[in-house]
Amino acid sequence: MRTRTVWECHSCGSADVQVTRSPRLTEAWQWLKYGGRWRSEEGICRACGAPVSPGMQFGLSGSLPWWRTVVKVPAAVVGVLHRRRRVTPTPIAYLVPALAATVVGLVAQWVWGWSWWLFPLVVVAGLWLLYLSTGFRHPGRSRPLSRELLDVVAPGGRLRRQQEEEEQEFRTAPFPLYGLPLSWPGLRYTAGRSQSWSAGEPVRLELELGHGDPQDGTRLNVAVTDRPSDPYEVRQAAEELWESAQEDGPRWFRAVGDRPDPVWAQVTIPVDGEPQVFGYLSEGSCWVARAELLAYTIVVKGRVWPVESVELVRVERLEPYLAGRRQLDEAHRSASS
Incomplete structure (x- = not known):
């Protein structure tokens, strides 16, 4: 293409x-x-x-050449392993060993008459397979390799499988999830999940529940992360707030990274009936509030939603949120078709 x-x-x-x-x-x-x-x-x-x-x-637009159609599935399988690799080599990681193997190969050809090019070929192929093998083991709660390969071989059921996996992720959350009280009558839905990791650090898992209509902008999202926040995550929350408040489409990111770190105010939000102090930051009609409880962090994000009206409770029944996500997905598919 x-x-x-x-x-x-x-x-x-x-x-x-x-x-x-x-x-x-x-x-x-x-x-x-x-x-x-x-x-x-x-x-x-x-x-x-x-x-x-x-x-x-x-x-x-343009038609694919015949050879790309033939190798599409095998290439996609290798691509899955490439994405899952724990070690991502750069070209110099292949070049230096290949040059060293070439020198050894030239000596071997001069002494024993062996083909010199076999040495760099074997070294490069061996390194590639070694790096590729790290894709079989992936840290944290990532999708099983079998599921990702199944998405490549049988893409027709990919959306259904991903929906089932997301629902299972929320049902087996290792920390409590929070949302609005049952007396609130609006639409509830799962708003997303994410995870990240770095060398020597535990996997960071975040699950988010949404309230309101995501189309008209009046919404309240409550995310829970399974560890205390660090300065980078606090800064990231501020940048996401600034971005969501922009109204100029694809140029929302302009100058966001150049803004200095903001001064967070404080706001009190009831959590399970107990007042809890949150760090608070607002921009236009959007705002974000953060608080650390025990070993996890709660992040509340509102748009056209009064922060003083927010009350959080522990979610005991996830079915309204799962049903709301299915409803939104079905509406999106119907609109697309």
């Missing part, structure tokens, strides 16, 4: 961008060290002088 790169200034929205490329040796060195795309392009907006990064790439 052919693609094209869209350039647009994040500061003023102008498409008049002067694009420059790094020297070829610099590009090659950056690619060896970090991998990724070979081309290294930068832009300067001619209208306001701000630096511009490459925008999204859009696929252009």
